[in-house]
Amino acid sequence: GIDLALRPGAVQGLAGESGSGKSMTAMAVLGLLPAGGTASGSIRLGDEELIGMPSRRYRAVRGRRIGMVFQDPSASLHPQLTVGAQLTDVMRTHLGLSRAQARTRAAELLDRVRVPHPDAALKKFPHQFSGGQRQRVAIAIALACDPEVLLADEPTTALDVTVQAGMLHLLRDLAIERNLAVLLVTHDLGVMSAIAD
Template structure:
C-alpha cells in the first residue's frame, strides 16, 4: 500500500470487555470500520450501544475496569496495547478528542490559556511567548471573539457553546491527523448545535483532518459525514455511505432508527430507544463462547449489513 492508501484509522475486531462485581461481559464486540485520510465517518446509535467505549478504546482512555482487544491502527500503527509513553505522545497531539462534557474534561481552576499552553508545551517545541500566541490563534480559529481576554478565564465562567469551542481548540491545538468528537453538540441548544457542527466541518476541511463523529442524531450524520456506521447493543449492524443508508437502510435496526428519527436536519430530538438495549450485557453466556458475533455481509459495494437471521436465532 502506498502511504495515501493506508487508512488514517483502521479498526478490526475491536472489543471492550467490562468487569463489574467480579463478572466480565462484552460491552463492545466485533467492531470493524476504516477511515481514509481526510474523510469523515459517523458512529451513530442509541444510548448504551457502545459508541463512547469504541472511541475511548481507540484513544486509550478506557476506565480501569474496561479492557480492549482486537486492533485499531492509526496510519498503520497499532493503538491497542501500545506502550504508555508512545500513547501519551500520540494522544493530544496527533489524535485529538472532543469530549461531550467540557466541564468534566477540562480543569475547573486553571485558566484556559494555561491549559491550552500545557498541551503545546508537552507536544511542541514552542517557546512560552509562542505558546501564548498560538493559544490566541486557536481561540480565534474556533470562533471565540475576544480570544485574548478568554485566556485568563476559567471554564466555569464561559457559556455552554464557548466551553465546547474551547474543548475543540484544545483538541486541535497540536494539529492532529485524527479528531474524535464524542457527541460534541448534545448538551447544546439547536442554534449552538448548528454552529458547532459548522465549526467542526470547516476545521475538518481546512486542516484536512480525519473526523470520527459520534452522535445520536441522524440529522447531524447526514449533514456532516459521507460514511456512517450504525451501532446496536455493542456491535456495528450496518455501515456504508450515508446517502445510500439513509435512502435504503439494509438492517432492520437502522430502518427503525430512521422511522423514529425526526425529519432529517431537525436536530432537536435524541434517538429514542428502539428495543431493549444490549439485552446480553448482563449475561455471561457470551463469555462462555455462545452467541458468536454474526458476520457483516457486503450487500452492495461498500455497504455492509449484519446478518439478521443469525442474530435473531442467537
C-alpha cells in the first residue's frame, strides 16, 4: 500500500531500495501496469478518478496531463525517428497542432531544456546526442503537452555524475515555473535531499 499526494510547483521525492516498487507506483499512475498487475484504491488527478477509467479516456491523460521521464533515455526514445518527429508527434496527437505550430513549439521546448542549437537538433536522431542531452530531449517530450504532473523515474541514474546535478536543477526549475507536480523517484538519498521539497 502507498499513500502520497503531489502538489503543483513542488518536487515530491519517492525513495526506496531497488525492487521496492517505486517504478510500479509510477506505472500504476500511468495505468501501465504489466499484464496481471492491478491497482486498487484511488488515484486522483484533480477531480478525476484514474482507477477504472476506460482506456480511451486514459490515453487522453497519459502524455497529455501526466508526463513521464524514464531512467534510460536511450531505451525510451525511438532510435529510428528524429527528435523533431518524436516531439511534434505527441503535440499533434494530443493538442491537434499543425506541423508548423508543433515545430515552433518543439524548438522552444528544446531551447528551454537547454539543448544547444534547437533547430538543428530537431533533425537529429537520438544516438547523435550525449546521454545527458538525450535525457533533456526526453524531458522536453514529457513536457510537450504542458502536463500537470511529471513522473521522473530515476531520471539521472544513467547519466555521469557531472551532468546529474544540472538535470536535477532543471527539473526543480521546471516544477516552479510551470506549476508542475513532480514525483522524483530515486534510490539516491543525496539526490533526494538536494532537490525534493
